[in-house]
Structures are given as structure tokens and as C-alpha cells.
Amino acid sequence: MMLSTISMSSPLGVLRLFGDGEELVGLMLPGDTTLTGTARSTPLLEAARTQLEEYFAGERRDFDLPLAPKGTGFQQLVWRTLTTIGYAETWSYGQLARAIGRPAASRAVGAANGKNPLAIIVPCHRVIGANGTLTGYGGGLPAKKWLLQHEHKHGGHAAIGTLFATC
Numbered sequence: 001m002m003l004s005t006i007s008m009s010s011p012l013g014v015l016r017l018f019g020d021g022e023e024l025v026g027l028m029l030p031g032d033t034t035l036t037g038t039a040r041s042t043p044l045l046e047a048a049r050t051q052l053e054e055y056f057a058g059e060r061r062d063f064d065l066p067l068a069p070k071g072t073g074f075q076q077l078v079w080r081t082l083t084t085i086g087y088a089e090t091w092s093y094g095q096l097a098r099a100i101g102r103p104a105a106s107r108a109v110g111a112a113n114g115k116n117p118l119a120i121i122v123p124c125h126r127v128i129g130a131n132g133t134l135t136g137y138g139g140g141l142p143a144k145k146w147l148l149q150h151e152h153k154h155g156g157h158a159a160i161g162t163l164f165a166t167c
Contacts, residue, residue: 003037006045010056011150012143015120017052019044023068026117027052029139034117052120058154061087069117078112085126088155090148092130114138120147 003018003025013030018037024044026035047065054060069079081099085091091099093106093113100109116124119138125147129135137144 003035004040004042004045005035005037006039006041006049008049008052010052012139012146015052017045017048019048020068023066024048024118024121025068025070027119027121029119029143031140032138048121055120056150058150061155063121065121067118067121069122071112071115071117074108075112075115078109079116079118079122082113082116082122082124082126085123088148088151090126090128093127093135094130096127110136126151 003020005016005018007014007016009015015030016026016028016032016035017024018026018028018035019042021042022044027048028035044066051060051063051065055063069076071079077100078096081096084099085096093110094103096113097103097105097109102108110127113124113127114136116122116138119125125137125139125144134141134144134148
């Protein structure tokens with residue numbers, strides 16, 4: 001099935017949303033060209049755009065969309081677990097590995113995190129280094145920093161100094 005896609009402006013730049021009709025399968029950050037599709041608006045893509053606009057306005061903390069990211073069983077497990085990390089909360093890769101029952105799999109968790117096709121909605125930006133520093137992000141560390149600061153600002157949590165001093 002051909003994917004439908006729409007673009008939207010955001011504080012991070014232009015985002016592209018991809019759906020297969022009934023489920024959201026991708027959200028590409030600026031500069032990402034992994035997915036292609038036919039430019040066509042659908043009710044699902046419009047709902048995703050609205051929810052992202054609400055998120056960027058500080059009015060939404062959780063997304064309520066049917067998701068179908070494509071990946072291995074391990075990646076799917078990591079991505080599902082990412083959705084349990086609360087708004088304005090951060091976990092280390094080790095915490096994420098322990099949460100999926102694979103405490104020695106921090107590197108594999110990091111690799112799965114890096115393949116997340118639904119950035120922001122499946123909040124891989126909430127995973128940081130064990131020492132509290134920002135580490136890799138497909139949209140770049142400045143985007144990760146912006147997302148975390150945005151959530152801390154709208155989540156009522158004090159920013160963690162070391163977290164935001166790293167980029």
C-alpha cells in the first residue's frame with residue numbers, strides 16, 4: 001500500500017507525517033528522507049498534525065493515535081516501552097534496557113531507539129546517557145535539547161542543569 005504523507009511546520013522545522021490509511025507509520029524530522037509517500041491528507045494525518053500542534057503549544061502531553069511502526073520484535077518492544085516514559089521525564093539507556101527485561105542490552109536498546117520511525121510521538125528523545133548528558137538523536141542534539149526543555153517548561157519540572165548544559 002502506498003503511504004499518504006503531509007508536511008507541517010514545527011519549532012524544529014518541517015515535519016513529515018506518514019500513514020497507511022488507518023495507522024500512523026512514520027514521523028520524519030527535518031533532514032530525514034527514509035520514507036516516501038504520496039502527498040495526500042487523510043483524517044488520520046490531520047489528527048496527528050492537530051495533536052502535534054497541541055504538543056508544541058504545550059497543551060498536550062500524550063498522543064492518542066493508532067500507531068504501526070515497522071521494525072523487528074525487539075525494536076517494537078523498545079518502542080512500546082518508550083511510550084511509558086512520562087512527559088518531561090528522562091530515562092537512561094540502562095533504565096530502558098532493565099524495563100524491557102534485558103538489563104545487559106543497553107547498546108541494543110540504543111540502536112533500536114535510533115531506528116524509531118515515530119519520533120516525538122514515540123518519545124525516544126526522553127532517553128539520555130547514564131551520566132545525564134544528551135546523546136544521539138536522529139533530529140540532532142539541538143532538537144533533542146529543545147524537546148526536553150519544552151517538556152520541562154510545560155511539565156512543571158525544574159530543568160536538570162547537566163542535561164541542558166551539554167549542547
